[in-house]
Amino acid sequence: MQHVRAHVLICAGTGCTASGAAKVEAALREELAKKGLDKEIMVVETGCHGFCEMGPLVIVYPEGTFYVRVQPEDVPELVESHLYKGRIVQRLLYKEPVTHESIPNYNELSFYKKQMRMVLANCGHINPEIIEEYIAVGGYEALGKALTTMTPEQVVDEMKKSGLRGRGGGGFPTGMKWDFTRKAAGDKKYVVCNADEGDPGAFMDRSVLEGDPHRVIEGMAVCGYAIGADEGYIYVRAEYPLAIKRLRIAIKQAEDLGLLGENIFGSGFNFRLKIKEGAGAFVCGEETALLASIEGKRGMPRPRPPFPAISGLWGKPTNINNVETFANVPQIITKGADWYAGIGTEKSKGTKVFALTGRINHTGLAEVPMGITMREIIFDIGGGIPGGKKFKAVQIGGPSGGCLPTELLDLPIDYDSLIQAGAMMGSGGLVVMDETTCMVDLAKFFLTFTQAESCGKCTPCREGTKRMLEILTRITEGEGKETDIALLESMAKNIKTSALCGLGQTAPNPVLSTLRYFRDEYEAHIKEKRCPAGACAKLAGYQITDACKGCGLCTKTCPVAAISGEIKSRHAIDQSVCIKCGACMTKCPFKAIIKG
Numbered sequence: 249m250q251h252v253r254a255h256v257l258i259c260a261g262t263g264c265t266a267s268g269a270a271k272v273e274a275a276l277r278e279e280l281a282k283k284g285l286d287k288e289i290m291v292v293e294t295g296c297h298g299f300c301e302m303g304p305l306v307i308v309y310p311e312g313t314f315y316v317r318v319q320p321e322d323v324p325e326l327v328e329s330h331l332y333k334g335r336i337v338q339r340l341l342y343k344e345p346v347t348h349e350s351i352p353n354y355n356e357l358s359f360y361k362k363q364m365r366m367v368l369a370n371c372g373h374i375n376p377e378i379i380e381e382y383i384a385v386g387g388y389e390a391l392g393k394a395l396t397t398m399t400p401e402q403v404v405d406e407m408k409k410s411g412l413r414g415r416g417g418g419g420f421p422t423g424m425k426w427d428f429t430r431k432a433a434g435d436k437k438y439v440v441c442n443a444d445e446g447d448p449g450a451f452m453d454r455s456v457l458e459g460d461p462h463r464v465i466e467g468m469a470v471c472g473y474a475i476g477a478d479e480g481y482i483y484v485r486a487e488y489p490l491a492i493k494r495l496r497i498a499i500k501q502a503e504d505l506g507l508l509g510e511n512i513f514g515s516g517f518n519f520r521l522k523i524k525e526g527a528g529a530f531v532c533g534e535e536t537a538l539l540a541s542i543e544g545k546r547g548m549p550r551p552r553p554p555f556p557a558i559s560g561l562w563g564k565p566t567n568i569n570n571v572e573t574f575a576n577v578p579q580i581i582t583k584g585a586d587w588y589a590g591i592g593t594e595k596s597k598g599t600k601v602f603a604l605t606g607r608i609n610h611t612g613l614a615e616v617p618m619g620i621t622m623r624e625i626i627f628d629i630g631g632g633i634p635g636g637k638k639f640k641a642v643q644i645g646g647p648s649g650g651c652l653p654t655e656l657l658d659l660p661i662d663y664d665s666l667i668q669a670g671a672m673m674g675s676g677g678l679v680v681m682d683e684t685t686c687m688v689d690l691a692k693f694f695l696t697f698t699q700a701e702s703c704g705k706c707t708p709c710r711e712g713t714k715r716m717l718e719i720l721t722r723i724t725e726g727e728g729k730e731t732d733i734a735l736l737e738s739m740a741k742n743i744k745t746s747a748l749c750g751l752g753q754t755a756p757n758p759v760l761s762t763l764r765y766f767r768d769e770y771e772a773h774i775k776e777k778r779c780p781a782g783a784c785a786k787l788a789g790y791q792i793t794d795a796c797k798g799c800g801l802c803t804k805t806c807p808v809a810a811i812s813g814e815i816k817s818r819h820a821i822d823q824s825v826c827i828k829c830g831a832c833m834t835k836c837p838f839k840a841i842i843k844g
């Protein structure tokens with residue numbers, strides 16, 4: 249038998265692939281062969297570790313040494329020093345942003361320490377294109393257990409007891425949804441996995457599908473057994489080619505081993521899966537629009553009821569869940585509902601995967617137990633705000649969500665606490681803002697997105713979001729009227745209550761939450777024609793502060809003679825003359841000129 253002395257894991261997720269992982273892998277294989285080490289050192293391609301910003305990532309086991317931003321030209325040193333002589337290559341280690349300390353071991357990185365990786369447990373650790381690797385870590389045990397030792401009713405009861413709630417945004421109890429579909433009348437039923445993932449910045453579903461596709465397939469098969477469905481669809485956006493490729497490979501491998509198809513585990517249960525590629529419209533993530541799209545129709549929502557559980561795909565009872573929801577199922581069945589219900593808060597059980605983006609040191613995917621605070625996510629896991637800037641707010645839940653200000657950093661995160669705070673879990677996108685972000689501009693950014701993605705079927709969303717966007721635009725351009733805030737609030741309330749689907753019903757959320765916590769910024773734009781963050785181009789002005797020493801350098805620099813002042817006394821800018829070129833700010837030796 250071949251003796252393997254070390255494993256070198258190369259992340260082959262989308263992020264690391266984009267930063268050149270394939271070239272690093274080719275160089276590594278070549279170098280190992282050249283040195284005659286290719287028989288004793290195994291190179292393994294894995295899925296995403298969630299730390300994509302630091303890619304390409306290379307991890308060497310058994311030590312668990314974590315190398316970041318590895319390039320092909322680093323490979324000869326890595327092989328010679330670490331794999332040949334056993335000496336860690338210090339310069340390729342990750343350095344903590346605050347302490348600048350080099351961290352050699354995977355588990356010691358602050359990014360991973362507070363995480364609880366359950367859904368992501370296999371991502372980055374197994375080869376997602378080899379079903380045996382999934383089976384070796386307990387894969388398909390849940391399906392075997394459900395089919396051979398549990399009745400469909402028992403599976404549904406276990407799911408209900410676990411307290412799992414849908415991870416696609418709404419947080420509806422999963423077991424209850426399965427129960428509705430199981431009890432619905434119909435000879436034919438379907439299971440659908442929602443992998444449309446349209447929220448800007450969210451990529452947890454993509455990572456799970458790329459890094460551990462069998463987990464989702466297994467969760468769907470368990471659901472099929474529980475509700476009495478023999479067919480399922482995975483609706484994935486076409487912009488996820490790697491996820492689609494790995495799903496196709498995984499489905500084929502599961503079929504070849506009899507884990508999908510006819511008479512699975514000799515139980516008489518049949519289950520087949522198909523992939524449907526979506527064209528990337530945000531509204532197609534809405535469940536009724538998604539079902540229409542699978543049927544080959546235009547992806548437009550329809551009124552509910554009837555809910556898909558009663559009348560879904562081709563009018564048949566259909567259970568639709570998100571990728572992360574299905575990925576939770578196998579562990580609930582194998583480890584039990586009580587174990588799962590022991591994690592999280594009273595009403596939100598288990599973990600949630602968040603996508604950290606924006607002004608944060610560690611961008612990436614973090615899986616944390618429900619009930620953790622935003623401070624722990626942003627500062628302990630995310631490494632805080634770069635460039636010594638101050639935290640201002642975090643937008644949670646993407647365009648349907650809302651922002652949380654500094655005062656709410658210690659709020660324990662769960663479905664209900666977020667709703668109370670005027671935000672929502674959504675799919676788990678977290679966009680962190682620092683003092684340079686204008687909150688009016690942020691609301692405009694998200695509304696621009698939802699407005700463009702509105703399908704146009706109902707007037708409140710189609711016309712209302714457009715009118716709200718016009719108001720926000722004029723406020724950020726210094727044309728805001730005193731009545732605009734009240735107008736925005738009343739329009740937001742009307743759209744929320746009268747729009748047909750979740751897109752319109754939630755589109756005003758970013759405006760309402762920024763108005764709730766940052767009303768003074770709206771007022772500064774409208775009344776003082778000033779953007780306090782200095783972000784709105786048409787309002788941005790340069791100001792001379794008390795730090796001015798009166799050296800006069802800026803006066804000589806200004807191309808339009810907008811600055812005046814006596815030597816050794818504070819200077820001032822004439823805003824009516826200033827053309828906002830920023831030259832004075834760059835020149836001032838005392839950093840006395842600021843934007844805002």
Ligand SMILES: Cc1cc2nc3c(=O)[nH]c(=O)nc-3n(C[C@H](O)[C@H](O)[C@H](O)COP(=O)(O)O)c2cc1C
Nearest residue numbers: 414415416442445446533534535569570573750751
């Ligand atoms: C505009 C809009 C977009 C949505 N996009 C997604 C999506 O990309 N992925 C998803 O799982 N759910 C999305 N949803 C929620 C789905 O309609 C549905 O509630 C969800 O797939 C149910 O799964 P769950 O119970 O596991 O959360 C979206 C809803 C709306 C209104």
Ligand code: SF4
Nearest residue numbers: 704705706709749752
């Ligand atoms: S709320 Fe918006 S996206 Fe939803 S049906 Fe109406 S127009 Fe379409």
Ligand code: SF4
Nearest residue numbers: 796797799800802836
């Ligand atoms: S360059 Fe700076 S310190 Fe000198 S006069 Fe201008 S603002 Fe004041």
Ligand code: SF4
Nearest residue numbers: 806826827829830832
């Ligand atoms: S921003 Fe440009 S135009 Fe305005 S005061 Fe400074 S140098 Fe002059």
Ligand code: FES
Nearest residue numbers: 261263264296300
């Ligand atoms: S793609 Fe490599 S860490 Fe995410």
